[in-house]
Amino acid sequence: MSSENTHDKNFVKNNQIGVTGRKIIYDEDGKPCRSCNTLLDFQMVTGKISSTATPGHTSKSLAQSNQTLLFNKQDPPDVEELGKSTWTFLHSVAAKYPQTPNKEQQGDMKNFINIFSKIYPCTWCADDFKDYLEQNAPKVGSRDELGKWFCEAHNEVNVKLGKEKFDCNLWKKRWKDGWE
């Protein structure tokens, strides 16, 4: 088999590639990064499920994980849940940003985005976002500008993840006014 076949079982056993086909991300301490990987991949690499498990198929230990959820012991979010939640927060922040922000508000928003790029819990996501910021300084002059800026930043991530782009002309309906 070609060494570039990311579904090669040897790659899986060496804990480089998860069951979803994504590369496993590790923290500086050598442990798998919980908030950087999908739940399924994290469970596989930490030995909770078999590496031959496929999405949609449950194994005994995954069923046990589900059991604990029934007792309301929710697990930490995986990279997808973290991403979805964070975009909901960010777009909502932009939707409430003033149309004519003062200097303080503009400065605050620039700082907020800058610090955000340093503290976002998924390390590879944050690094990508820092790179994006170097090429695309945040537009904080008005709500419309900021909304468009976040929409485009989000679309860059969508493309990277193989998802559809969102039509930024619809950003206001999606995040502020609704569709009526």
Added chain:
Amino acid sequence: MSSENTHDKNFVKNNQIGVTGRKIIYDEDGKPCRSCNTLLDFQMVTGKISSTATPGHTSKSLAQSNQTLLFNKQDPPDVEELGKSTWTFLHSVAAKYPQTPNKEQQGDMKNFINIFSKIYPCTWCADDFKDYLEQNAPKVGSRDELGKWFCEAHNEVNVKLGKEKFDCNLWKKRWKDGWE
């Protein structure tokens, strides 16, 4: 009927109290604040559903709203979805915060929380949080401190909303390590 009966139909008709019994929150421009109210209340006060509608019962226009959702036109988040998403983001940030942060990281976290309290899209929520910050300065000395601080801040909101408190001894399992 007592004028303090928040379920008085006159209160509902004057658009002061929503179908959920919560007070309707308005923006400075006099329009209902989308991200400050629950979806049901927002739809009632903007005339999308009848004020005699009760949670769990759908009217024709609510069904129409659901129809547009099927076309993947998601509505802006209501206060509950916004809150849930934001807590997921914040607790995850704290879970990834270093156990021994340097001066810059500590300063960044303090600034981040301060700016957050100004830009959070639900105005009454943000005002409450600013009050909380005045009495409870963020503890940014370590991950454990910060996690505990966010947990306690979240519990203050839980109590305010009539929800159960979360046991902060379990914060690390819930947001960082899981339950195994």
